[in-house]
Amino acid sequence: MNTTLTIAINKTAKSKLQDTNFDDLKFGQTISDHMFVADYVNGAWGDFRIEPYAPLQLNPANATLHYGQSVFEGMKAYKNDAGETLLFRADANQKRLNESAKRMCIPEVPEEIFMDGLMKLLEIDSAWIPNKPGCSLYIRPFVFATDDYLGIRPSEKYKFIIFTCPVGNYYSKPVSVKVECKYTRAAEGGTGFAKAAGNYAGSLYPALLAQKDGFDQLLWTDGKSHQHIEESGTMNVMFMINDTLITAPTTTGTILKGITRDSVLTLAKEMGIKVEERFLRVAELEDALRNNTLKEAFGTGTAATIAHIAKIHVNGNDYILPEKDDTAFSNRVLKTLDDIKYGKIADTHGWIIKL
Ligand SMILES: *Cc1c(COP(=O)(O)O)cnc(C)c1O
Numbered sequence: 001m002n003t004t005l006t007i008a009i010n011k012t013a014k015s016k017l018q019d020t021n022f023d024d025l026k027f028g029q030t031i032s033d034h035m036f037v038a039d040y041v042n043g044a045w046g047d048f049r050i051e052p053y054a055p056l057q058l059n060p061a062n063a064t065l066h067y068g069q070s071v072f073e074g075m076k077a078y079k080n081d082a083g084e085t086l087l088f089r090a091d092a093n094q095k096r097l098n099e100s101a102k103r104m105c106i107p108e109v110p111e112e113i114f115m116d117g118l119m120k121l122l123e124i125d126s127a128w129i130p131n132k133p134g135c136s137l138y139i140r141p142f143v144f145a146t147d148d149y150l151g152i153r154p155s156e157k158y159k160f161i162i163f164t165c166p167v168g169n170y171y172s173k174p175v176s177v178k179v180e181c182k183y184t185r186a187a188e189g190g191t192g193f194a195k196a197a198g199n200y201a202g203s204l205y206p207a208l209l210a211q212k213d214g215f216d217q218l219l220w221t222d223g224k225s226h227q228h229i230e231e232s233g234t235m236n237v238m239f240m241i242n243d244t245l246i247t248a249p250t251t252t253g254t255i256l257k258g259i260t261r262d263s264v265l266t267l268a269k270e271m272g273i274k275v276e277e278r279f280l281r282v283a284e285l286e287d288a289l290r291n292n293t294l295k296e297a298f299g300t301g302t303a304a305t306i307a308h309i310a311k312i313h314v315n316g317n318d319y320i321l322p323e324k325d326d327t328a329f330s331n332r333v334l335k336t337l338d339d340i341k342y343g344k345i346a347d348t349h350g351w352i353i354k355l
Pocket of ligand 1: 233236258301302
């Protein structure tokens with residue numbers, strides 16, 4: 001991959017690679033040696049650099065700390081059997097970062113800066129991409145306001161940073177979820193479609209209450225009527241009722257446009273599965289649980305790809321879903337996606353960038 005952006009490179013004098021146990025990686029705790037940084041000043045991005053991952057200096061009046069003008073992304077790179085680096089759908093992440101940025105009055109990051117910065121960073125920290133089956137490199141790009149000013153207005157200065165974390169074989173054990181009918185994650189006209197920092201702070205408290213009751217995660221409902229299933233806190237959700245795959249549409253501005261969601265829907269259609277992008281009513285979900293027409297329920301997201309749902313709590317009742325074998329759609333689509341990501345089968349969708 002040729003890059004054209006001029007990037008100043010300052011490599012670390014002391015790599016953490018030797019001190020890292022790749023057999024014991026906890027998600028988001030082990031961070032690779034370097035980060036890509038760009039600054040937005042006087043209306044333009046500049047000062048592109050790769051430097052050792054290190055603490056930032058921020059003034060206590062930093063606008064992000066007070067008003068949350070901050071957006072992020074999450075994606076992964078993989079190594080194939082030949083040791084080459086494969087990047088999954090990074091162009092989609094770049095576009096989504098800018099959709100989030102626009103909503104939060106944050107300047108967009110041009111594709112060249114995002115992609116060239118990322119490519120160079122992956123080249124320099126290539127040894128951090130695990131080559132064991134199921135392992136990958138999680139990539140966290142983010143943009144935040146850096147004005148030191150307490151007035152509420154869009155900042156004039158920003159930082160764009162990308163850093164990466166090697167992550168272990170992310171097998172998500174089936175999760176239990178509670179249908180949340182009181183609190184709201186996103187409302188129409190709000191910021192639910194954006195990967196904006198504040199959305200996640202706002203979901204912590206309701207999620208904590210659910211965890212105290214023994215549930216792993218929430219299934220959010222719409223903010224107006226609480227009668228339609230929207231998504232989970234960091235995953236879109238899909239339901240197989242009889243032979244139809246149902247997931248919320250992304251047209252209301254309340255649903256995060258998951259790239260895993262889009263990939264699963266694309267593959268489902270190719271597999272001949274009937275797909276409906278529509279809101280599933282809570283009552284409809286309860287009916288399907290009662291008469292056993294709900295065959296599968298699962299979350300989709302970059303971290304786990306597919307997270308099976310084993311228990312659903314709705315309106316005071318717990319429903320258990322049986323374990324899924326290899327013939328289940330969720331497991332078949334997971335296998336196909338993994339095979340594409342690790343370069344084991346042909347990438348017929350243009351999803352993979354090989355470095
Ligand atoms: C990131 C995220 C997802 C999943 O998006 P992917 O692109 O598939 O990782 C779903 N819902 C929310 C709220 C998210 O933040």
